[in-house]
Amino acid sequence: MSSLSDWLTLASAPQLGGFRISRLLERTTPSELCTMSDRERGQIGLSERQCQHLAFPPQQRIDRCLAWHQQPNQQIIPLDSSLYPALLREIPSPPPLLFVRGETRWLHEPQLAIVGSRAASIDGLEAAGEFAAAMVAANYVVSSGLALGIDGQAHYSALKNGGATVAVLGSGLDRIYPAKHRDLADTIADQGALVSEFWPDESPRPQHFPRRNRVISGLSVGVLVVEAEEKSGSLITARYALEQGRDVFAIPGSIYNPMSRGCHALIKNGAKLVETPVDIFEDVGVLTECAKSSQSVHCVPQPQNDKLPFPALLANVGNEATPVDVVAERSRLPVHEVMMQLLELELQGMVAAVPGGYVRTRRG
Known part of the structure; x- marks a missing residue:
């Protein structure tokens, strides 16, 4: 098992995302x-810049992270640790490190995610609260993204109902966002867990x-998904869930409510329409058992990546840093769609985020 310092050295290497690291770890260790x-x-595909980084790592930053790890109620969990959640390890590009404030045991209990609009309606907030309460009563951990609206309501309800x-x-976990939820984050750290793949001092960024x-x-x-507009971050979560072999559920709403259109689109494309929490519980039994196990590789279907994804967008990223807005203009796609596609390409090791935009890697 590699040292945490070695993991931090590898994870901080430039232009080396989760996908590339996963492939490297099939051949060697940090x-x-x-x-x-x-x-x-x-010889194993690292660039000269990456080799230099591994030979001369940013030791002060690594030491700050190691000191953070030593603080009470805080841990850094590398991919090869028994503390790393089994289901997360099986996704196509698992984070090489997880930074955690709180009890890591909650990461090994079956979780159900609730996501939705930041500008939620009263009905949406009520539904999120009711479903979260039912989930904790059924011994599920409720997970979400700490955002305003549906996310925050799901967290509050889980805590309020003793879950x-x-x-x-x-x-990063030292840069709580949104600031309005700092008190909520502190409570979650006491009664659950805060998780991030970003180093503790990293600020929130759109990407x-x-x-x-x-x-x-x-x-x-x-x-x-409780409420979502047609172009919503919640739909990105749903898309990843489908690619990861997870069930996606959506609550329908009025055809006149723009916050229902995203949910209706999901239902049209195969998400299960739900009216009660029982509609969810009857579908998630197999993965629930896998989440309790340290081995989940035979439970989670893996997506096939034989074809080059998003060729039109990839053709508009070159060997020099290309800003996101330039990629959007060249590919004639909305910026939010470009961001989603660039992330997927980055996770597959085909592009890399650099100062000023994105560059194409040798794999791409």
Whole structure:
């Protein structure tokens, strides 16, 4: 088992995302990578810049993280740890590190995710609260993204009803976002867990939130979308859930309510229409048992990645940093769609985020 310092060294390497790291770990370990020669690293596909990073890592930043790990109620969990959640380990691009405040045991209990609009209606908030209460009564942990609206209501209701809740952040755990939910985050850390794949001092950024959404779905046995517009981050969570072999559930609403259109679109495309929590519980039995196990590889169907994804968008990312708005203009796609596709390409190791935009990797 590699040291945490070696994991931090590897995870901080430039232009080396979760997908590339997962592939590297099929051949070697973080400790071996940190002790290899530059020639050996180059032979397994690392760039000169990545080799230099592994030879001369940002030790001060790594030491700050190690000090963070030593604080009460805080842990860094690497991918090879027995504390790493079994279901999350099986997604196509699992985070190499999880930063956790709170009890890690909740990450090993069956979780059901509730996501939805930040500008939720009264009916939507009521539904999120009722479903969260029923989930904790059925011994599920409620997971969500700590956002305003549906997310916050799901967390509040789980806590109010004596259950546990897990909040996955799009920022480091020392940079709680939104600031309005700092008190809620502290309570969750006491009665559940805060989770992030981002280093503790990282600020929230737009590109972080789709990454957060894939972790929410990856931790869960199913995802409930309460309210969502047609173009919504909740739909990104639902899409990742489907790709990860999770069940997706949606609550229908009025055809005149724009907050219902996203849910209706999901239902048209195969999500299960739900009216009561029982509609969810009867469908998630198999993954619920897998979540309790340390082995889930035979439970979760893996997506096939034989074809090059998003070729039209990939053709508009070059070897020099290309800003997101330029990619959107060239590919004639909305920015939110471009961000989602770039994230998927990054997770598959085909592009890399760099200062100023994205670059195409050798794999791409």
